[in-house]
Amino acid sequence: MSVWSFDAIGTRWEIETENPLPKAQRTKIDALIDDFDLTWSRFREDSLVTRLSEAGGIAAVTTDAAAMLDVYRELSEATDGAVNPLVGESLNALGYDAGYSLAAGAPRAAPSDWQSILTWTPSELSLASAGVIDVGALGKGRLVDLVIDALSEIEGDLIVDAGGDLAVRGAEVRIGLEHPFDVTKAIGIATIRDRALSASAINRRAWGDGLHHVLDARTGLPVRTWAATWVTATNAMRADAAATALFFAGGAELADRWGVEWVRMSTDGHAERSVNAPVELFTASAGHR
Incomplete structure (x- = not known):
């Protein structure tokens, strides 16, 4: 396999193909990722999200919005x-802002009436007032799907890995599930073919004393019960979304309704899994849901 590695949207990407990707394909992928980032990144001064954050407004967008x-x-x-997609201001309040100040202030809940503030159609996005959109709960997974779709004409096995969110086409792949408290270890091995896998953990994008990127939008505070989640699904956006939901009450029920398979590990070290999760766990304290 040939591996193309690069950095984009704040993470390391690896695209594995049977043969090296032609320059034209690499240029196409670079442009696709930059266009997505130019729309949705709250860390770029020139992004659509940043522009809308100042006073709201209406903007034309791709179908990604819907x-x-x-x-x-x-x-x-x-x-x-x-x-809640308006959790961006809550992240800013704790220091995970565009300047990466990492200077935590008072927690700030996201607006509970977000669906009256943020509205959308397949071609238009409207923000009724100033607010910070953050699509981190599923955006990276969506971008992985867009990239693998853009490579549909490439023959043979294909893996698109964007730092914890990946999609596999073709050959069976075994993936270690990183232990959230010791990155030199794995709590198990997932085996997937023609599927996506997304992982989320409180040890990633973490700073300060107990501060990390997985916030409860109702309080603006980091979650405390679950330490890491892993989900396999038919596409990476759905896997990424379920991996976020599993940190909260109701997440397991949603994952089961969607028909995705999952594993999660609590902050006290026990693991839960869906019945048919394609995972071998290395812990004796794993329960089923």
């Missing part, structure tokens, strides 16, 4: 509002 925000609506309803 594709992602329709799923956000499901996430919000399933978790009783714990997942």
Whole structure:
């Protein structure tokens, strides 16, 4: 396999193909990722999200708005509002802002009426007032799907890995599930073929004393019960979304309704898994849901 490695949207990417990707394909992928980032990144001064954050407004967008925000609506309803795409200001308040100040202030809850503030169609995004959109609950997974779709004409096995969110086409792949408290260890091995796998953990994008990127939008505070989640699904956006939902009450029920398979590990070290998760766990304290 040939591996193309590069950095984009704040993470390391690896695209594995049977033969090296032609320059034209690499240029196409670079442009696709940059276009997505130019729309959705709250860390770029020139992004659409940053522009809307100042006073709101209406903007033309690609179908990504509807594709992602329709799923956000499901996430919000399933978790009783714990997942919310206007959580960006809550992240900023704790120091995970565009300047990476990492200077935590008072926690700030995201607006519970977000669906009256943020509205969308397949071609238009509207923010009624100033607010910070953050699509971190599923955005990286969506981008992985876009990249693998853009490589549909490439023959043979294909793996698109964006730092914890990946999609596999073709050959069976075994993936270690990183222990959230010791990155030199794995709590198990997932085996997937023609599927996606997403992982989320509180040890990634963490700073300060107990501060990390997985917030409960209702309080603006980091979650405390679950330490890491892993989900396999037919596409990476759905896997990424479920991996976020599993940190909250209602997440396991949503994952089961979606028909995705999952594992999660609590902060006290015990693991739960869906009955048919394609995972071999290395712990004796794993329960089924």
